[in-house]
Amino acid sequence: MNSEGRLLELEDLRKWFEIRRGFLSSKVSYVKAVDGVTFTLDEGMAVSLVGESGSGKTTLGKTIIRLYEPNGGRIIFQDRDVTHLKANDLKWYRRMTGLVQQDPFGAFASHFTIFRSLEEPLLIHNTVKSKEERAEKVFKALEEVRLTPVEDFAYKYPHMLSGGQLQRVAIARAIILEPRLLVADEPVSMLDASVRIEILTLLRRLQERLRLGVIYITHDLATTRFFSEWALIMYAGHVMEKAFTQEILRNPLHPYTRALLTATPEPNPENRNRFKQVPPGEPPALIDPPKSCRFSPRCPRAFDKCFKEEPPEFEAASGHWVKCWLYERSEGK
Amino acid sequence: MGWLKTGSPKPSAGLKGVLREVLSYKSAVAGIVILLFLIGLSVYTVVTIPLPEAIQAWRSSEAWSRNPRNAQPEWIELFYGRKLPRTITVSLGEKASEVLREDGTLSVSWVIHFNYEYDDFPSEIIVFFNSSFVEKPVVDIYWIRPDGDEILLKKHTLRRPDDRLYLSNDLGLELRLERLFESKIGKKPNFTVTVEKGLFSEYSQDPRVLKGLYGMRFETALNKSDVLNAEVVIYGTVHGLAGTDHLRRPLIIGLLWGTPIAMSFGLTTALLTTALGLIIGTISGWYGGKIDTIIQRIVEINAVLPFLPILILLTTFYRIDLFVILLSVVVLSIFSLGIKGTRILVMQIKSYPYIEAAQAYGASNMRLILFYVIPKIMPPVVPGMISSVPGFVFLEAGLSYLGLGDPFLPTWGKIISDAQTNGAFYKGMYYWVLEPAFMLILTAIAFALIGMALERIVNPKLKEL
Numbered sequence A: 001m002n003s004e005g006r007l008l009e010l011e012d013l014r015k016w017f018e019i020r021r022g023f024l025s026s027k028v029s030y031v032k033a034v035d036g037v038t039f040t041l042d043e044g045m046a047v048s049l050v051g052e053s054g055s056g057k058t059t060l061g062k063t064i065i066r067l068y069e070p071n072g073g074r075i076i077f078q079d080r081d082v083t084h085l086k087a088n089d090l091k092w093y094r095r096m097t098g099l100v101q102q103d104p105f106g107a108f109a110s111h112f113t114i115f116r117s118l119e120e121p122l123l124i125h126n127t128v129k130s131k132e133e134r135a136e137k138v139f140k141a142l143e144e145v146r147l148t149p150v151e152d153f154a155y156k157y158p159h160m161l162s163g164g165q166l167q168r169v170a171i172a173r174a175i176i177l178e179p180r181l182l183v184a185d186e187p188v189s190m191l192d193a194s195v196r197i198e199i200l201t202l203l204r205r206l207q208e209r210l211r212l213g214v215i216y217i218t219h220d221l222a223t224t225r226f227f228s229e230w231a232l233i234m235y236a237g238h239v240m241e242k243a244f245t246q247e248i249l250r251n252p253l254h255p256y257t258r259a260l261l262t263a264t265p266e267p268n269p270e271n272r273n274r275f276k277q278v279p280p281g282e283p284p285a286l287i288d289p290p291k292s293c294r295f296s297p298r299c300p301r302a303f304d305k306c307f308k309e310e311p312p313e314f315e316a317a318s319g320h321w322v323k324c325w326l327y328e329r330s331e332g333k
Numbered sequence B: 001m002g003w004l005k006t007g008s009p010k011p012s013a014g015l016k017g018v019l020r021e022v023l024s025y026k027s028a029v030a031g032i033v034i035l036l037f038l039i040g041l042s043v044y045t046v047v048t049i050p051l052p053e054a055i056q057a058w059r060s061s062e063a064w065s066r067n068p069r070n071a072q073p074e075w076i077e078l079f080y081g082r083k084l085p086r087t088i089t090v091s092l093g094e095k096a097s098e099v100l101r102e103d104g105t106l107s108v109s110w111v112i113h114f115n116y117e118y119d120d121f122p123s124e125i126i127v128f129f130n131s132s133f134v135e136k137p138v139v140d141i142y143w144i145r146p147d148g149d150e151i152l153l154k155k156h157t158l159r160r161p162d163d164r165l166y167l168s169n170d171l172g173l174e175l176r177l178e179r180l181f182e183s184k185i186g187k188k189p190n191f192t193v194t195v196e197k198g199l200f201s202e203y204s205q206d207p208r209v210l211k212g213l214y215g216m217r218f219e220t221a222l223n224k225s226d227v228l229n230a231e232v233v234i235y236g237t238v239h240g241l242a243g244t245d246h247l248r249r250p251l252i253i254g255l256l257w258g259t260p261i262a263m264s265f266g267l268t269t270a271l272l273t274t275a276l277g278l279i280i281g282t283i284s285g286w287y288g289g290k291i292d293t294i295i296q297r298i299v300e301i302n303a304v305l306p307f308l309p310i311l312i313l314l315t316t317f318y319r320i321d322l323f324v325i326l327l328s329v330v331v332l333s334i335f336s337l338g339i340k341g342t343r344i345l346v347m348q349i350k351s352y353p354y355i356e357a358a359q360a361y362g363a364s365n366m367r368l369i370l371f372y373v374i375p376k377i378m379p380p381v382v383p384g385m386i387s388s389v390p391g392f393v394f395l396e397a398g399l400s401y402l403g404l405g406d407p408f409l410p411t412w413g414k415i416i417s418d419a420q421t422n423g424a425f426y427k428g429m430y431y432w433v434l435e436p437a438f439m440l441i442l443t444a445i446a447f448a449l450i451g452m453a454l455e456r457i458v459n460p461k462l463k464e465l
């Protein structure tokens, strides 16, 4: 990987939420929602963040686009350290990044027309000066997400559109400033099954055409297959496994990844049996977690070491990292 | 909090839609009509009676000397079914005769006439002299009744060029008139013969107005250079549209000027307290943290502070004018409990995804508050503001009533206060209290009707009530 094509680098990124317990108590605890994530994303590539609810996917996504300020580690964007950007620099970073949220119905101010919603980013960044040019941009963005004829949609209010249409508008809004990086946080999980594929296909096409870096957050490993080059498997604030999507799907190494794969509805009866490998349970509380492998309490293959020490990331195969003591010996290779 | 739901269908958006909806409420239309009337009245007042003049006139006793004291409004006749006396003013005018006497002085006389066709006696008779002289002249004044009888009213020595003769207070005259009545009807009449009754009644047991052409003759001796003029004012018992008070001031001026004062006071305080409360509540809810804590504590303290006593205290310490009152009311009202509601709404809105989306595309806090949060919380705020106007109008009236109002401006509360201190109800001068009260209630109703309709529009659940 040369620095040229590199879009985003995360180095040991942490986002801990501070919580105070009790009235007037000065004792502070932390919810370690993102606890040491390292990853590199190239220009025009998509990475899937996969994990159970509460594993810190959203927090990581929001930290990357600096809706949250990290507590530790670094975010390098286009060779520029954006970890603690302020004011105008942060505003620049906002233009370079976009966000598509999970809930399309809540993503728009109900008192704005679609036109106004799309115009807002342009007004804020003042990238286009004249009104006509702004309108042109807005219409072009609507065309880009296939909401045509654009005049039919531009002057409607959000409540007049369906979930799928709103999500298209949300995508239009996210790309209208021509960002380089897009975070899509479960963009289809609240939509009707019939439109999910359409929206995902639309996102994928846009990503390829605009050479966008995309961080695609999902519960569902199955959709990552045709959506992303890379996959990160998250559990309790840690990245448990990262590799090419194809590689992870074909050759899952971490017991958690395997559990996730079996939890994914698959017609293949062979996979159904594997479901039993993971005992039921909840992800651990992230408030001051113990220094062990965070998956160990639920892991069917855990041994002594797993309960005592947190494993580092081992490169089990070329470009395939696993945070699991089972793969310690492959380190020697 | 139906208006907060994202995606809840809005039947009509924008100002036009709201206006159309407001007009679909008959009560709101009535409110708007009253409001337009009050606004029209305010504009008319401000244009036709400039404030300095109004204040000047309201405070001077001289300006109203030709008005009757405590006169009822003219339209009160409709209830009595009798023609009540208006004020009649007659000037001396041309001399009737002028004779040069041996000592070089002139013997002069004037005769004036006026018709009296009312069903009641006048309230007062005053002769206003306007003269210049070397030696104080003595003026003999005679009263000529329609039946031809002539009565000497007074031999009056002018003390000053602008001397006044208060005939009603003349006890000697009263006594002579009483004796005249006794001799005419043969016994004591059934009523106290006041000057007015003695001069205007038929010679009868009970007082009965003798209608017809009355006359007065003035006789005097003047030096050649002397000038004498006089105005006889026979005061009625009714005056104008609104009557007069104990200082002969026409209440209409107070009532008229009370309108713009009450409206601007009510609207300004409502607007300021609502807007500032909105801003403070929004800051509290949006920024949270220390600012929020401080604001919330102030609100809680403010809530237990007794509003009126503090206001009274303030107004006793400071020179009170309407502006100071307005400021005090605003300061005491902005940290109202309403802030808590705003704060909670803002906190709720802050957690909506569209705010986060806007942050992600770079919207500043300022922009978020102005364009994303405030418009969302405006719908319940506007009707609330309009509904709060009457409260402030009544507050100003109440303060005036307690004697804590602006001492110079004629306001409705001041009129009621005057009426109270002069025992208006006790003396049967109901108009004095009822007129300003009517204006107050009219204003309150106008705003309440509009506010209620708006409230129903933004909160459709109320429609069923």
Ligand SMILES: Nc1ncnc2c1ncn2[C@@H]1O[C@H](COP(=O)(O)OP(=O)(O)OP(=O)(O)O)[C@@H](O)[C@H]1O
Pocket (backbone or CB within 6 Å): A017, A031, A032, A033, A051, A052, A053, A054, A055, A056, A057, A058, A059, A060, A219, A286
């Ligand atoms: N603002 C916050 N303050 C405190 N704790 C938080 C905050 N946001 C998230 N958390 C906690 O951080 C952890 C990770 O949350 P996050 O929303 O990132 O998970 P997620 O993987 O996106 O889950 P889901 O799939 O349900 O969206 C959770 O335990 C959550 O309770």
Ligand SMILES: [Mg+2]
Pocket (backbone or CB within 6 Å): A057, A058, A059, A185
């Ligand atoms: Mg999430």
